[in-house]
Amino acid sequence: MSRKRLQKSADAPATVRTVAALAGVSIASASRVLNGIGGSTETVRRVREAAARVGYVPNAIARSLQARRTGLLALAVADIGNPVYVEMMRAIEEVAKRADYQLLVHATGADPEGETALLEGLARRYVDGMILSPLRIGDGHLTALGRSPVPVTVVGQLPDDAPFDNVRADSHGGVLLAIEHLADTGRKRIAFVNGAPDTLPGAARMTAYRAALTAVGLPYEEELVEIGDFQYAQGRAAAARLLARARPDAIFCANDLIAAGALHELLAGGLRVPQDVALVGMDDTALAEMSFPQISSVSLGAAERGRLAADLMLSRLENPQLAPRRETVAPTLTVRASSEVTL
Structure with a gap:
């Protein structure tokens, strides 16, 4: 030249x-x-x-089109500020990085239409696969999952006959651990502050709460149930409504953000935790350990669910012909100061 x-x-x-x-x-x-x-x-x-x-x-774009591989995975969750999703994201990212993938994270705001649009956008093949953790699953999700040209692993509850890779928590087992623990410490009026009941976790934990009360020989009392959302402020407001009409000797909360709100409402009202009211949360995030007193909480294995979801995704990318797989993560209870005292 x-x-x-x-x-x-x-x-x-x-x-x-x-x-x-x-x-x-x-x-x-x-x-x-x-x-x-x-x-x-x-x-x-x-x-x-x-x-x-x-x-x-x-030209990375041209090379990825030629190889039909972008080197990118997507994670779609309701709220990237929620400690549960942070734990999940870190575990997924660790597995993806070892396999030379980068992770893109989407916050959906738990909007079913937005999640469906994300799934439909996979037709543009901007990622090699997606891990989706929805709060609600509707027909639109299932239709979009069935049409997706790239693999999608769902973290959350799917219909038993849904032919997609799925990682789920054992909410029923986790709620039972919490209620059994509170009953074993002598608590007789165990209240429940839930998140939105039309969500997958809200519906599952409500059903599990009623079943757990029956299992330990305690009656279900409507006045001991309050509905909020899976956030701190809404959790505290829900606890205030509960305490305005009833006096439980224990409160079980559907997640740690609600539990933190309930704890602050109890203390602000002059109630001692756990002497007057014991408290147990769910998810066992760092927030439970950082609170004072520290909050007892049930872990649903957020990091383990993330790791399993990433493993399923990588296996699916390697062998698209695999039969759909389902993994369930067992819950564990960590007892801390908020519920330690035996009456």
């Missing part, structure tokens, strides 16, 4: 054609080397030297 032509090509981004001409090889040979496929030792040397000389930068 003449000095004049080299100077002219330097004014624009170098291409495979530029590298091939400078190296004295065919465009096909240069392309194989630049895409990591290889060639003879001499060809590889000449192409690499030429690429360095002209500052060749591979």
